[in-house]
Amino acid sequence: MTDRFSIFTLLGEALSGHRGWKPQWRDPAPKPHYDVVIVGGGGHGLATAYYLASQHGIGNIAVVEKGWIGSGNVGRNTTIVRSNYLLPGNIPFYEWSLKLWEGLEQDINYNAMVSQRGVLNLYHSDGQRDAYARRGNAMRLHGVDAELLDRDAVRAKLPFLDFDNARFPIMGGLLQPRGGTVRHDAVAWGYARAADRRGVDILQNCEVTGIRIEGGRATGVETSRGFIGAGKIGLACAGNSGRVAAMAGLRLPIESHVLTAFVSEGLKPLIDCVVTFGAGHFYISQSDKGGLVFGGSIDGYNSYAQRGNLPIIEDVCEEGMALMPALGRLRMLRHWGGVMDMSMDGSPIIDRTDIGGLYLNAGWCIGGFKATPASGWCFAHLIARDEPHRVAAAYRLDRFATGRLLDEAGAGADVALH
Amino acid sequence: MRLTCPHCGNRGIEEFAYGGDADRRRPDGEPFGQAWMDYVYLRRNPAGAHREWWYHASGCRAWLVVTRDTTTHVVASVQEVAR
Numbered sequence: 001m002t003d004r005f006s007i008f009t010l011l012g013e014a015l016s017g018h019r020g021w022k023p024q025w026r027d028p029a030p031k032p033h034y035d036v037v038i039v040g041g042g043g044h045g046l047a048t049a050y051y052l053a054s055q056h057g058i059g060n061i062a063v064v065e066k067g068w069i070g071s072g073n074v075g076r077n078t079t080i081v082r083s084n085y086l087l088p089g090n091i092p093f094y095e096w097s098l099k100l101w102e103g104l105e106q107d108i109n110y111n112a113m114v115s116q117r118g119v120l121n122l123y124h125s126d127g128q129r130d131a132y133a134r135r136g137n138a139m140r141l142h143g144v145d146a147e148l149l150d151r152d153a154v155r156a157k158l159p160f161l162d163f164d165n166a167r168f169p170i171m172g173g174l175l176q177p178r179g180g181t182v183r184h185d186a187v188a189w190g191y192a193r194a195a196d197r198r199g200v201d202i203l204q205n206c207e208v209t210g211i212r213i214e215g216g217r218a219t220g221v222e223t224s225r226g227f228i229g230a231g232k233i234g235l236a237c238a239g240n241s242g243r244v245a246a247m248a249g250l251r252l253p254i255e256s257h258v259l260t261a262f263v264s265e266g267l268k269p270l271i272d273c274v275v276t277f278g279a280g281h282f283y284i285s286q287s288d289k290g291g292l293v294f295g296g297s298i299d300g301y302n303s304y305a306q307r308g309n310l311p312i313i314e315d316v317c318e319e320g321m322a323l324m325p326a327l328g329r330l331r332m333l334r335h336w337g338g339v340m341d342m343s344m345d346g347s348p349i350i351d352r353t354d355i356g357g358l359y360l361n362a363g364w365c366i367g368g369f370k371a372t373p374a375s376g377w378c379f380a381h382l383i384a385r386d387e388p389h390r391v392a393a394a395y396r397l398d399r400f401a402t403g404r405l406l407d408e409a410g411a412g413a414d415v416a417l418h
Numbered sequence: 419m420r421l422t423c424p425h426c427g428n429r430g431i432e433e434f435a436y437g438g439d440a441d442r443r444r445p446d447g448e449p450f451g452q453a454w455m456d457y458v459y460l461r462r463n464p465a466g467a468h469r470e471w472w473y474h475a476s477g478c479r480a481w482l483v484v485t486r487d488t489t490t491h492v493v494a495s496v497q498e499v500a501r
């Protein structure tokens with residue numbers, strides 16, 4: 001059996017008719033008890049299990065997933081990774097995530113197609129330029145790469161944008177060269193495979209329906225495949241965080257909203273970085289298959305529907321046309337939605353709860369894919385050592401009561417504005 | 419998704435602005451504490467029936483209370499807020 005991926009195993013398999021590939025993870029029956037049960041087999045849950053095993057030497061772990069791994073947002077996002085944040089509580093965390101992305105493929109021996117093609121945020125006014133300069137400076141002070149480009153530099157990179165748009169002329173952009181894209185479902189598969197190799201049980205089609213609490217301590221989960229006892233439980237349920245936390249009687253500073261992504265028909269290489277439109281909310285990149293991948297804002301009202309509505313589709317297409325008129329010649333191939341855990345300040349939560357042995361990882365809003373490695377790393381640290389990791393120390397659940405919010409957008413408790 | 423406004427009839431959702439959970443209760447005169455924390459930040463966020471505010475911004479400008487299923491977008495009722 002071919003166990004390790006390398007150029008040699010690939011060539012060997014090519015020559016022997018690809019008959020040696022085996023399933024990349026087991027399909028075990030649930031054990032009655034695990035030291036740690038992670039609820040949610042998305043990117044964050046799988047990464048947490050992997051780092052619990054690889055960094056903290058915990059052997060007896062299960063990831064419990066109601067559908068199949070990768071069926072949630074980890075397989076629905078637009079694959080952008082970056083660390084271009086402003087606030088001190090956020091920059092070190094997202095930069096640590098980007099560093100983990102940079103070494104991920106070697107670490108887990110899996111091709112996740114990490115592509116540091118650059119993320120460019122366009123600005124369209126003097127005020128926006130100043131705000132971007134400030135953000136770029138904050139990044140540089142934290143040792144993160146950032147370059148402020150003027151209009152000519154942007155034009156040299158992307159000559160086909162609408163620079164002289166009457167309402168939103170492009171004046172320049174803030175570039176993070178180390179940002180880029182990562183193949184999203186390969187991240188789920190790669191972490192699953194790496195975790196499985198370290199003995200983690202990945203239990204698919206196993207929905208958590210209740211959390212058992214005895215004497216103020218969480219002792220296990222009721223699932224569609226029976227009760228599973230647990231020494232510690234970590235919730236990483238993204239858009240369903242509110243529902244699952246409610247099983248333990250918790251109410252969260254979170255609303256679930258739908259976000260839509262789009263892909264066009266394939267075309268020859270055109271856009272070699274990620275570009276965001278600064279006068280609204282629109283971003284675009286090109287997948288390795290050639291399709292243009294783009295998206296915009298959340299629909300803006302509570303939803304668990306995993307599908308969006310037509311006004312956002314119209315809105316996103318209008319913004320795309322304002323940025324890049326040539327888009328009008330393309331056909332849209334498909335669009336799909338995912339349910340986002342929108343927190344009240346736009347930043348995530350990685351923290352203990354009031355219930356012993358119950359840990360929470362939630363509130364990733366529309367940008368949690370880039371956080372996957374660091375989220376797993378820091379959540380594993382918290383669960384294993386019962387203390388927050390340094391770079392995630394600001395992601396406390398009680399910050400809403402204490403006023404220590406992490407509101408990058410300065411928008412207040414209105415999730416549609418984050 | 420469309421909403422049937424009591425004044426304007428059946429209209430596209432893009433004419434309305436969302437106002438969130440209509441069952442939150444603003445504390446009356448209390449100092450900042452758990453009640454305010456609940457009101458400002460915590461959400462029931464149900465999967466299923468949700469009573470929520472919608473403002474008919476591009477229409478009659480009435481505030482409406484809509485009961486909608488957050489898993490299917492099926493609207494059970496639309497009521498104008500009593501003055």
Ligand SMILES: Cc1cc2nc3c(=O)[nH]c(=O)nc-3n(C[C@H](O)[C@H](O)[C@H](O)COP(=O)(O)OP(=O)(O)OC[C@H]3O[C@@H](n4cnc5c(N)ncnc54)[C@H](O)[C@@H]3O)c2cc1C
Pocket residue numbers: 039040041042043044045064065066067068069070071072073074075076077078079080081206207208209236237238239240244259260261295336337338339340364365366367368369370371
């Ligand atoms: C359209 C779209 C575009 C996006 N674009 C980007 C982007 O470009 N960059 C970026 O950084 N982020 C992006 N995001 C956000 C990012 O995808 C999410 O923040 C991130 O994937 C959430 O973490 P996760 O991978 O663990 O979530 P998920 O993959 O959703 O994992 C949660 C899992 O929990 C499971 N679950 C839920 N309830 C239960 C239960 N009761 N029992 C068992 N299991 C349960 C779900 O089935 C799911 O598999 C985007 C999201 C969407 C929808």
Ligand SMILES: [Zn+2]
Pocket residue numbers: 423424425426427474477478479480
């Ligand atoms: Zn009306």
